[in-house]
Amino acid sequence: METKYYTKLENRKVQCHLCPHECKITAGKSGICKVRSNLDGVLHLDVYGSLSATHFDPIEKKPLYHFHPGKEIFSLGSLGCNFKCPCCQNYHISQSGIKDFPRLLKLTIPEIIRHAKSNPLNIGVAYTYNEPFVWYEYMFDTSQEIKKAGLYNVAVSNGYINKKPLEELTLYIDAFNIDIKGFDDGIYRSFAGGKLSNILDSLQIIKGRNCHLEITFLVVPEINDDIGQFRQMIRWIVKNLGSDVPLHISRYFPNYKMHKQATSSGSIRNMARLASEFMSYVYVGNMTGNEFQDTVCPKCQQITIIRDGYYIGSDNLTTDGKCQSCGHKIAIV
Numbered sequence: 001m002e003t004k005y006y007t008k009l010e011n012r013k014v015q016c017h018l019c020p021h022e023c024k025i026t027a028g029k030s031g032i033c034k035v036r037s038n039l040d041g042v043l044h045l046d047v048y049g050s051l052s053a054t055h056f057d058p059i060e061k062k063p064l065y066h067f068h069p070g071k072e073i074f075s076l077g078s079l080g081c082n083f084k085c086p087c088c089q090n091y092h093i094s095q096s097g098i099k100d101f102p103r104l105l106k107l108t109i110p111e112i113i114r115h116a117k118s119n120p121l122n123i124g125v126a127y128t129y130n131e132p133f134v135w136y137e138y139m140f141d142t143s144q145e146i147k148k149a150g151l152y153n154v155a156v157s158n159g160y161i162n163k164k165p166l167e168e169l170t171l172y173i174d175a176f177n178i179d180i181k182g183f184d185d186g187i188y189r190s191f192a193g194g195k196l197s198n199i200l201d202s203l204q205i206i207k208g209r210n211c212h213l214e215i216t217f218l219v220v221p222e223i224n225d226d227i228g229q230f231r232q233m234i235r236w237i238v239k240n241l242g243s244d245v246p247l248h249i250s251r252y253f254p255n256y257k258m259h260k261q262a263t264s265s266g267s268i269r270n271m272a273r274l275a276s277e278f279m280s281y282v283y284v285g286n287m288t289g290n291e292f293q294d295t296v297c298p299k300c301q302q303i304t305i306i307r308d309g310y311y312i313g314s315d316n317l318t319t320d321g322k323c324q325s326c327g328h329k330i331a332i333v
Helices: 109-117 132-148 163-169 183-191 198-206 227-240 266-276
Strands: 007-008 014-016 036-041 042-045 053-060 072-077 122-127 153-155 175-182 212-220 247-251 282-285 303-308 312-315
Touching: 014 042, 036 175, 042 132, 072 109, 109 122, 109 132, 122 132, 132 153, 163 198, 175 198, 183 198, 198 212, 198 227, 212 227, 227 266, 227 282, 247 266, 266 282
Parallel strands: 072 122, 122 153, 153 175, 175 212, 212 247, 247 282
Antiparallel strands: 007 014, 036 042, 053 072, 303 312
16 A cells, blocks of 8 residues: 655655655665565555454553553554664564565454454554554554544554654544653664654654553663663653653563663662652553552552552542542543
8 A cells, every 4th residue: 555654756766754764765675664665666555454463452551551441452563663672572573574474464444343342341442562653554544443433542652753644643543652762862873773852752742632641661771771861751751741641660671682681670669769759650560569550649649540460450449530538530541
């Protein structure tokens, strides 16, 4: 399928305008993402309607702790990514193009809707597993129909997308989880292959368009674990997005091309405690048996949602989302 957001250049070259890479692609080649290819001077999405994985997941697994907690979401993954993170846990699909991964599931949009509605606990569709922005057209078309069907759309992304396509997408995506790689442009350039400023712009666009937003920060030793930079990130989030945005601090484990020792649990807890001084809802991921699983009322400090891994044990919320102990409105959809 021909993509949106590109221009034709001389000698059958094209330039993609979906993300800040702005790839110039010669005929027969693909962009950095590996799934947007120049076919004789026309930019095509190689994976339209092609999926590498589908699954019903707890919404908490995305992770989204403040968007319909306890429900499930029909999750779709395809191929490709516009980042090159050396510790990617889904590298087998994120770093693959259609030639590397020939066996893909074909699903039409009506079939996706039927699957989504077959589970009574399911609230909608999540675009996840690899970077969904690189299969933008399929996600965009699907999300419109999902919305018409009375269901919700969720995107789990690195946030590396240009302003216009993101603004267009926010008309249909109800909730985002955006992964921040670090609060330093040098880290982004060397670790992921992008620019921090573009991620910050995306976060502000999502928040400004009144979409539900949660943030994940994967802590990698000696890469992005500097406490000073972490403190700067927390201050930026509070100032520009608000203290009620849920933050998920996630523990790194060796994967793909990175073999550093796993992040210490002590470092993760220290960062979570620091963030909790400024932010209302801080969680820890990839680490069992920690005190940062439950949702705590920021006013009276009573636990309002008890979690066991990705599952809800019980809650202390009123039907309109207020703490039963003090009546404070918890920032939950």
